[in-house]
Amino acid sequence: VDVAAAAGVSRTQASDALNGRGRVDAGTRERVVAAAAELGYRANLSARNLRSGKTGVLAMLLPAMGGTAGENEAWGLETYIRTTIAAASAAFAHGYALMFVPPEAAPSWLAQVPYDGVIVSDPDSDDQRLGQLEQLNVPFVTLERDIARERKLYVGSDTDRNTRMLLDHLAAAGAERIALLRPEGQWSWTVETTVAFENWSAERGRRPTVVPVSLHHLEGSAYETCLELFSSSERPDAVLGLAERFALGALRAAKELGLAVPDQLMIGSGIDTSTNAAVQPSITALEINPERSARAAVEMLVAHLAGEDPPAPLIVAGDLVVRESTSRAA
Amino acid sequence: VDVAAAAGVSRTQASDALNGRGRVDAGTRERVVAAAAELGYRANLSARNLRSGKTGVLAMLLPAMGGTAGENEAWGLETYIRTTIAAASAAFAHGYALMFVPPEAAPSWLAQVPYDGVIVSDPDSDDQRLGQLEQLNVPFVTLERDIARERKLYVGSDTDRNTRMLLDHLAAAGAERIALLRPEGQWSWTVETTVAFENWSAERGRRPTVVPVSLHHLEGSAYETCLELFSSSERPDAVLGLAERFALGALRAAKELGLAVPDQLMIGSGIDTSTNAAVQPSITALEINPERSARAAVEMLVAHLAGEDPPAPLIVAGDLVVRESTSRAA
DNA sequence: CTGAAAGCGCTTACAG
DNA sequence: CTGAAAGCGCTTACAG
Numbered sequence: 015v016d017v018a019a020a021a022g023v024s025r026t027q028a029s030d031a032l033n034g035r036g037r038v039d040a041g042t043r044e045r046v047v048a049a050a051a052e053l054g055y056r057a058n059l060s061a062r063n064l065r066s067g068k069t070g071v072l073a074m075l076l077p078a079m080g081g082t083a084g085e086n087e088a089w090g091l092e093t094y095i096r097t098t099i100a101a102a103s104a105a106f107a108h109g110y111a112l113m114f115v116p117p118e119a120a121p122s123w124l125a126q127v128p129y130d131g132v133i134v135s136d137p138d139s140d141d142q143r144l145g146q147l148e149q150l151n152v153p154f155v156t157l158e159r160d161i162a163r164e165r166k167l168y169v170g171s172d173t174d175r176n177t178r179m180l181l182d183h184l185a186a187a188g189a190e191r192i193a194l195l196r197p198e199g200q201w202s203w204t205v206e207t208t209v210a211f212e213n214w215s216a217e218r219g220r221r222p223t224v225v226p227v228s229l230h231h232l233e234g235s236a237y238e239t240c241l242e243l244f245s246s247s248e249r250p251d252a253v254l255g256l257a258e259r260f261a262l263g264a265l266r267a268a269k270e271l272g273l274a275v276p277d278q279l280m281i282g283s284g285i286d287t288s289t290n291a292a293v294q295p296s297i298t299a300l301e302i303n304p305e306r307s308a309r310a311a312v313e314m315l316v317a318h319l320a321g322e323d324p325p326a327p328l329i330v331a332g333d334l335v336v337r338e339s340t341s342r343a344a
Numbered sequence: 345v346d347v348a349a350a351a352g353v354s355r356t357q358a359s360d361a362l363n364g365r366g367r368v369d370a371g372t373r374e375r376v377v378a379a380a381a382e383l384g385y386r387a388n389l390s391a392r393n394l395r396s397g398k399t400g401v402l403a404m405l406l407p408a409m410g411g412t413a414g415e416n417e418a419w420g421l422e423t424y425i426r427t428t429i430a431a432a433s434a435a436f437a438h439g440y441a442l443m444f445v446p447p448e449a450a451p452s453w454l455a456q457v458p459y460d461g462v463i464v465s466d467p468d469s470d471d472q473r474l475g476q477l478e479q480l481n482v483p484f485v486t487l488e489r490d491i492a493r494e495r496k497l498y499v500g501s502d503t504d505r506n507t508r509m510l511l512d513h514l515a516a517a518g519a520e521r522i523a524l525l526r527p528e529g530q531w532s533w534t535v536e537t538t539v540a541f542e543n544w545s546a547e548r549g550r551r552p553t554v555v556p557v558s559l560h561h562l563e564g565s566a567y568e569t570c571l572e573l574f575s576s577s578e579r580p581d582a583v584l585g586l587a588e589r590f591a592l593g594a595l596r597a598a599k600e601l602g603l604a605v606p607d608q609l610m611i612g613s614g615i616d617t618s619t620n621a622a623v624q625p626s627i628t629a630l631e632i633n634p635e636r637s638a639r640a641a642v643e644m645l646v647a648h649l650a651g652e653d654p655p656a657p658l659i660v661a662g663d664l665v666v667r668e669s670t671s672r673a674a
Numbered sequence: 675c676t677g678a679a680a681g682c683g684c685t686t687a688c689a690g
Numbered sequence: 691c692t693g694a695a696a697g698c699g700c701t702t703a704c705a706g
Binding site for chain 4: 015025026029030033057058060061062063064065066
């Protein structure tokens with residue numbers, strides 16, 4: 015009422031102008047928006063949700079992570095924190111609250127609690143949760159592509175390009191035998207990176223070395239795997255650690271074996287963390303920009319809930335952060 | 345209406361019975377509750393919030409954490425994840441959504457976004473955020489005690505008891521010279537643990553060794569600090585790493601120097617993570633039960649918002665998880 | 675484009 | 691304890 019009066023229009027016009035509905039003259043819309051800003055008007059979410067029959071809640075299904083000591087670690091703890099905080103902010107900016115649902119709670123939660131839509135973080139290739147969501151006929155967006163289904167509602171990393179960017183960098187710096195430390199599990203991101211690595215290698219007539227590493231203790235598993243790998247007859251001259259902390263384990267193994275980094279061995283990480291920048295030598299890594307992906311996923315879901323046309327999948331580009339571990343003296 | 349009809353009472357009675365208001369006969373209340381359960385009735389939160397003038401939103405202010413590569417790490421990343429997920433669930437169970445607010449966003453967020461109350465995670469001794477909350481006259485609960493203010497609205501760990509439990513265990517296993525690896529910063533938890541350690545030492549006529557460790561790279565900083573500490577003339581026979589991963593750094597330093605764990609050096613951690621259980625030797629740690637604290641903090645805030653009498657501070661007990669790093673052969 | 679009306683689901687004040 | 695009424699802030703359908 016106040017905004018409408020300040021703009022000199024009716025309530026209906028004010029509401030339509032602010033919400034982008036109906037036919038409203040451009041000048042009128044501007045006046046209404048200006049009046050709303052002037053008055054500091056912000057729609058009451060409870061009222062809006064009550065009227066529109068929405069719950070105002072989005073759920074975010076998290077992948078397994080080290081909830082209690084002894085369980086498996088997530089492949090990217092720091093990345094998850096960045097993702098969840100960015101997603102919560104984005105949801106709130108669009109008038110939604112974001113609930114985080116750990117995997118154990120998902121089956122019963124999804125069936126009992128009211129919500130408008132769901133974001134599924136890192137589906138794996140046989141993801142139970144997606145089946146349940148489809149059965150319940152719930153709108154959802156995945157963060158990273160769902161390999162098993164042909165859905166367009168996802169935001170993914172540009173994994174093929176990212177992987178090639180890192181591999182090209184290693185090759186340009188002189189790497190001839192690159193080994194990929196691949197976390198166990200069938201997450202899209204893991205699968206896609208492995209495929210990209212194999213393709214890149216094939217295109218250059220190289221034999222790809224893919225070494226599976228347990229997720230049970232990220233740094234320690236990578237360390238032990240690398241001790242063996244670096245002692246073998248065909249020692250790689252570069253390793254690419256895919257999960258968080260794999261590169262750190264590789265670095266420790268190299269130090270223990272007296273291998274000079276980067277001169278005898280280059281190390282790269284498929285995911286960046288604050289630790290990569292802090293260790294010596296610092297570790298070259300892909301910054302996959304999880305905040306951007308999280309925000310995009312929320313916006314895609316919100317647009318979908320608003321009934322907008324299904325958008326194309328959104329691909330978020332990564333950035334290569336070159337550090338000491340791959341910077342050989344000229 | 346439906347519940348009231350099913351229970352054979354009026355709407356008013358049904359509402360009062362379900363919400364614990366007014367004078368309702370115990371038998372009537374039971375019938376109403378049973379009818380609600382039978383019908384699967386759940387109050388519409390938007391309507392309830394609209395009617396009661398609430399926003400239905402609680403905010404949780406997070407301490408600084410490694411948002412982007414290069415920043416400081418939080419002292420307990422895995423612990424934070426457990427805390428945030430448990431808090432979100434608890435809030436939802438009480439009809440609230442929980443928003444996570446990173447420290448950079450807090451000042452403007454608190455002033456602009458509507459919310460009913462705030463949980464402040466890990467205040468430090470000169471916490472700007474608490475000053476702002478008091479100025480805005482916003483109800484808030486801190487997770488861990490706010491040392492600077494005399495507030496009763498907090499949920500804390502039983503830090504004195506926890507610390508003594510761990511120290512007693514080390515002493516019983518034969519430790520005579522215990523060193524505390526203390527993270528930089530003035531978080532309540534850090535300060536209180538240090539005080540407990542000093543008191544415990546004084547009571548036994550021991551000289552407490554407190555070694556400050558940078559938070560910039562948790563494991564690496566502890567490793568480097570310990571290399572030096574373990575090579576000094578008065579080498580400790582036990583170390584207690586306070587922040588997440590400090591104990592791991594200590595373990596690596598011990599291995600590098602050829603110190604047998606636990607026979608020559610015992611290692612304990614003030615905070616438990618999945619990694620402590622996974623490394624060899626596994627590391628004895630305090631399980632501070634962050635889920636329980638988070639839940640309690642939410643419940644305290646909700647009770648406060650409901651106008652209930654200010655409760656006493658709530659103290660959550662920790663558990664000692666004894667592992668190989670302190671289990672000497674008989 | 676106006677303006678009055680209706681209703682989302684809930685809680686509460688009130689006369690009986 | 692009943693039962694009808696009022697109103698939280700919003701959106702939308704509708705006659706003009």
